[in-house]
Amino acid sequence: MNVERSESNNANPYDVAIAGGGLAGLALSIQLVREGYSVALFEKETYPFHKVCGEYISMESWEFLEELGQPLNDWNLPIIRKVLISAPNGASIEQELPLGGFGISRHKIDAALAVFAQTSGVVLYEATKVMDIAFEKSLFHIQTSAGNFQAKVICGT
Ligand SMILES: Cc1cc2nc3c(=O)[nH]c(=O)nc-3n(C[C@H](O)[C@H](O)[C@H](O)COP(=O)(O)OP(=O)(O)OC[C@H]3O[C@@H](n4cnc5c(N)ncnc54)[C@H](O)[C@@H]3O)c2cc1C
Structure with a gap:
């Protein structure tokens, strides 16, 4: 799957960052972009991948x-x-x-939701592990294995 890279910065943070691209994070991301929010979703694995289920x-x-x-x-x-x-x-x-x-299977449904999320406008960062989150100067600063990002709100899913 192609990964769209669009680094955020202090002047242009994401409205919402989501840490974890399982069913909860993927569903939430799609619902939020539909409401007009800019959304970054971080998933440490690469779709499609298997889950015990x-x-x-x-x-x-x-x-x-x-x-x-x-x-x-x-x-x-x-x-x-x-x-x-x-x-x-x-x-x-x-x-x-x-x-x-x-x-x-989660192999199928998670990957299908991930494709749909990207098509809907979610900025999806696969193979990207969230390492640390800090709140400073009214923004969440998200340290990941692929760089640092900023968001107004962060959801851990
Ligand atoms: C053995 C087993 C069997 C189950 N069987 C069923 C079933 O038959 N039917 C059913 O409805 N439910 C079942 N469940 C429950 C179901 O798996 C969970 O309810 C569901 O996965 C929860 O979705 P979620 O999005 O909250 O979390 P998850 O699906 O766990 O998603 C979390 C995601 O976050 C990612 N992640 C974690 N840490 C980081 C990080 N630091 N940075 C970036 N990404 C990260 C993970 O890779 C993962 O993709 C089962 C659970 C287990 C353990």
Whole structure:
């Protein structure tokens, strides 16, 4: 993925900096640029990357993720309607899930959100680890592995 570099400075800080590009940081970044804020998102890894996760997302998130530009209907995702718990002795119980969910890897969904965030105007710094944050003279000063940045607000996600 291309990384757009646009260093901020004291005279031109980002409105919001976000440290951490998981589901929370990516979703927040898209919502903030839509509201007209300038947003920098720092992620220490490079998309796409794997995360330990059960890969189950509750159906209540479907509409929200579609609003965030994710074409879930086009991805032919497995729909999960029941849970089965088994014991080593072979006994098991099975239960319908009232709402259910769908299966998707973080490798796919995080990277898709990252592409959409960039397209929406988020300045995405991949392979960039936030090392330190200090508040001084009304601005947050963010020290990262790729340089120093300034922002009016910072969110740790
Ligand atoms: C084993 C396991 C299984 C799970 N299974 C499920 C499941 O099936 N369904 C479900 O809905 N939830 C599941 N979860 C929970 C789910 O993973 C979390 O709720 C979700 O990841 C939280 O998203 P987040 O954006 O807050 O954090 P994360 O997804 O953890 O994102 C944080 C991001 O910040 C980055 N980062 C960290 N430090 C820095 C730094 N200093 N500088 C820059 N970047 C940094 C990380 O690389 C990461 O990408 C599971 C969790 C675990 C541990």
